Amino acid sequence: CSDDALQTLLDEIAGAGGTVVLPACTMQVDRKLFAPSNVVIQGAGVGETILQTDESFDETLLQVRHASNVIIRDVAFDGGGGGHLLLSSWYADNVLIERVEARNANGTGINFRYTQRITIRYSSSHNNGTWHGIASKDCFPGDEDQDDIDECIAQFEEKSGEVEETPGVLWSENFAIYSNRLYGNGGYGLD
Numbered sequence: 001c002s003d004d005a006l007q008t009l010l011d012e013i014a015g016a017g018g019t020v021v022l023p024a025c026t027m028q029v030d031r032k033l034f035a036p037s038n039v040v041i042q043g044a045g046v047g048e049t050i051l052q053t054d055e056s057f058d059e060t061l062l063q064v065r066h067a068s069n070v071i072i073r074d075v076a077f078d079g080g081g082g083g084h085l086l087l088s089s090w091y092a093d094n095v096l097i098e099r100v101e102a103r104n105a106n107g108t109g110i111n112f113r114y115t116q117r118i119t120i121r122y123s124s125s126h127n128n129g130t131w132h133g134i135a136s137k138d139c140f141p142g143d144e145d146q147d148d149i150d151e152c153i154a155q156f157e158e159k160s161g162e163v164e165e166t167p168g169v170l171w172s173e174n175f176a177i178y179s180n181r182l183y184g185n186g187g188y189g190l191d
């Protein structure tokens with residue numbers, strides 16, 4: 001029940017895929033964890049399997065990035081007053097988040113950007129300090145003299161020389177968010 005053991009296991013099954021069954025325990029997380037493609041991360045239940053950090057942690061607890069076909073279920077994420085984002089999906093495709101609790105982050109509980117086909121259901125995201133329970137902001141336009149779409153395209157082109165950012169390049173598409181409990185967040189429940 002350690003973050004190092006979990007990331008090692010996720011790295012080992014990367015490519016081939018598989019199911020990672022997490023035991024009923026509280027796992028202290030001190031680094032950003034990444035979920036690879038074709039993986040199911042299955043906890044013992046909300047309140048039984050808890051990935052937890054503390055207020056000094058200023059990262060994302062678990063991220064699906066450049067991955068597809070990922071399921072995360074029956075796990076609680078506790079930011080302990082820290083954690084920029086608890087659970088995020090960026091540049092991903094076909095992600096299911098269900099029966100998850102995201103609580104006590106400094107920022108946002110569950111976040112997705114530039115993602116295609118994501119479903120978030122039967123989950124709760126609460127008491128997240130600065131921002132939102134569930135949020136998706138693909139682009140942050142700020143130039144009042146430029147059309148938002150043009151500014152977002154310019155931002156992407158500026159970044160795209162570093163790494164190819166697919167799928168969902170500019171906008172998240174085909175998402176379903178339903179039957180969730182969102183309360184006590186610093187900004188909005190859903191943004």
